[in-house]
Amino acid sequence: MFISFFLLLAIAAGITIRSIRKQSQTSVGHYLGSRSLTFWMVGSSLFLTNMSANQFVGENEFVYTNNMSVMCWGMSSIFAMVLVSEFLMPVYLRIGAITTPDFLGLRFDRQTQRLVSLIFLLSYAVNLIPAVLYGCAVAMNGIFRLDMKLGIDYFTTIRLLVAFIGITGCLYAVLGGLKAITITDMVQGVGMVAGGIFITWIGLKFVGNGDPATGIKTLLSTNREHLNAIGGPKEPIPFSTLFTGMLLINIYYWGMEQYIVQQSLGARNLAESQKGISLACVGKIFAPILLNVPGLIALQLFPKIQNTAEVFPKMVTDTLPTLMAGFIAAIVFGGALSTFNAGLNSIGTLFTMNLYKPWSEKRKKSIEEKDLVKKGRMVQVTVTFIAIFCSPYIMFFSDGFYNYLQKVSSYFSVPVFTIMLIGLTTRKVPAIAAKIGLAFFVTSYVCTQFFIKTGLHYLHVLAVLFVLTSLLMLLIGRIKPRQHPYFLENKAMVSLRPWRQRYFYYVVLLGMMIAMFLLFSPVGVAE
Template sequence: MGFTTIASFLFFTCLVAVISWFKTRRKIQQTTDAHFFADRKNNFWIVGGALLLSNISANQFIGENESIYINNMSVIAWGVSSVLAMIITAELFLPIYLRTGAMTIPDFLGKRYDDSTRKLVSIVFLASYLINLLPSVLYGGAVAFTGMFNFLEPFQLTYWQNIWIMVWLIGTIGTAYSVLGGLRAITISDSILSLGLVTIGIAIPYFGFKYLGHGDLMEGMQLVLSHKKEHLNAIGGPKDQVPFDTIFTGMFIINMYYWGMEQYIVQQALSAKSLSHSQRGMALAAFGKLLGPFLINIPGLIGVHLFDNLANTTEVFPLVVKNVLPKFMTGLTAAVVLGAAITTFNAGLNSSSTLFTLNLYKDWKEKRGHKSTESELVRVGKRFEIAIALLAMFAAPFIIFSDTGFYTYVQQLSGMFSVPVFTIVIIGFFTKKVPPQAAKTGIVFFIACYILFNYILKTNLHYLHILAILFLLTSLYMLLATRFYPQYTYNEIKFNAVPLSPWKSRYLFYVLLLAGMVLIFTLFSRAGIA
């Protein structure tokens, strides 16, 4: 670790922070719209960059490249197939959210079902963030940072101790971003970091192939394309971590939930100045997801040819970076990975605070006869962000003891919280007669069954297939429950916060995005380069 590496890391990290501060320094966040939704003034470039970078964290750099090293390119199905979910979200979900004036997904469910449903779903979201999202983002960032830098090596600390310190470093910086800058600072830093992501996405393959080819770029590329070709295959078999048939069952459901209902993602889309900008931002992020295999996953393929039998396979990405990149590029990569971890972490914090403040605390105060002011809600939200960040920082290092691959651990745990919410939202979209009682008991039924069949009973089914089966069973239960409440009906509340004219050219771009999705799966298959 030399001076050049440290200097380039500090320069890029400080540059992002200074630009974010400069762009938000005059925005005093004394309203919930300002702190949680950036005053709904973001254009599609900012929305698209924020959506992409809020999605991309160190989890992808660490977890996906580990999966490629252990198995093959089948893990790219998560990102590439999400394009379809993003198109459906842009076309169907965003107009509904903006038309009803929903500020959070539980807020929409409160309008569709009842207030107690809104509170229950808020609690489910908060549990998901605290148990899964926030700790995993911190842990992934810590693993990446420790592998690339190991700042604390002179102090002869253990790997476990390094992880603890890096988790707290990333968590502290992320909390400061979220508390001081709000969503506006988060979206601006995301947009800047997206440029850094493209830079390292080009640099790592270039220098990595040259390294494998002993200075010859084409020779290194030829080595990757001609040896150990089984790692190039994105069409996963039954024994792979991501079998191809799961794309059409549980993976599709999780992607639909993530891009159409995950609070910290939807919140970025709702910060747009109009429906048109929101839809264009989603399409821009979808294009970024198609570039994902080339921007994020090439290091795993390079690692296959560099390292044999790594003891700690989560270190594939940071070890490739440290071995193949020039020192100044290593610093830039570390800054982007740190930034990606921080932006996902603080987006999760901001959304957790939104859920707690607007859906739980505000109601609690009103029931006690006290009407909260805007400045009080912002102040309480910031304090909650600090509290939940501390809990996540204490929990994150213990992910090291998971006995599954890191990425599989994250996705499997997230399904327990995401799919029951997806189920009641989808049912709520397509019928106005399902009552609140069915929604609340449906959530409890799904979570209980998921825990039973994934963590207690041993089944031969992939967890993504279990998710799909439970989705169908819960949906059937909710529809049958309607027979016992024949008088229930829901009247949609309309509230126009922004212009609702859709993006006129959207269908052409949707077709191009879907064609790109098919092309990438074909490229990374036995019919293509594998």
């Protein structure tokens, strides 16, 4: 198992090192891959950055304990990605953005840009990076059973694994930059698709006593309530949330979250960016094979798992041949590294380009490109070691790992989405409105989660606060509008010619999304 695990990692690392030997050491070269990424690189990196060990562990656990409604996050994101591809990417590339807060600096002011950059940095440091490390450590220990083999307690094992994963990922991000990350993602992406199909196939053979067709029939005829993706109003993910808070979070995630959007900003032109996003949508269509179906199979094979976070690792270790289990472990590890690396790369980008560089220029201090890269690397290393120390304590969160991820991210995502959207759709709302809107949203959301019981699902609360904050910003814009309406200047560094065939593929992708919802519903297999 260990041999196949390290072999796949070595192959991915070898291909990456060979591909980036002559990479430019400028800030744009390091953080955006010199704006040279093809659609294969953009699409693979977007898909793998999203598919971290958190999803392997969290979504399969959710399916095992609840139902398929967790797939709503991934399926509904396809609609959000289409919107981002059509409306947001042309704006970012038109202004020559390196980070998503760059737009806020132009639309409102530099203070708003720096404030949102700090929010991003805080979000990645306290939520993204620690959660990725913890999720991967849980998966790795579940597959290799290191706590039992080494004879040490579970907490210490997780801490050791977190350190190994964090240091490995930090080396990738610090030494290689965005291009190293995307090339590794392409290699890992091929393995992930193959591994997902294989683990599902073997699992169905186990359920069907050697016959996958019988396994499918058994899966569709027992525990049918777990096949339903249409969550009721009292369930953890009600279907109605697709049209409220979930939609807002998905648009923010795919169109404004720096560590995600940075992959698209590195594209060689707008058309390649739009193709890459569409390729990632194809991956999301088939993602349930790896993220959800193993949870359904585990329900048949292991109906009484005590630690439900072990659902996916147990599927790997108890059904796959040893060699293949090591291969799947490498895929999970690679998926975690992809998200971790992208987060670290974005931390370096946000700090150097939006905080350190403007501060230095204000002091009239000359800055070399190598100095920008060096300062970013120092921050990346610092955040890594803080996350290594903190992430094991996530296991003590009472509501479960998946709810931890979604609830904590909500404190940062929709407030930023709100001011970004108002900035994109209006021309006279002033900078003070963005600052007041951020403060109002965050304060109100904290109150609803800790002090005031609304009786609403937290995703519905986010939607209500989005409307209220938007109205507040529009009111401020009406009372005290900008002296000069905002005009979107053209500072594009790449071609802005869009992908000609995009509308056809958008329709196909949205049709496939609807078909997946119908399949896993009372109209389909959950009858």
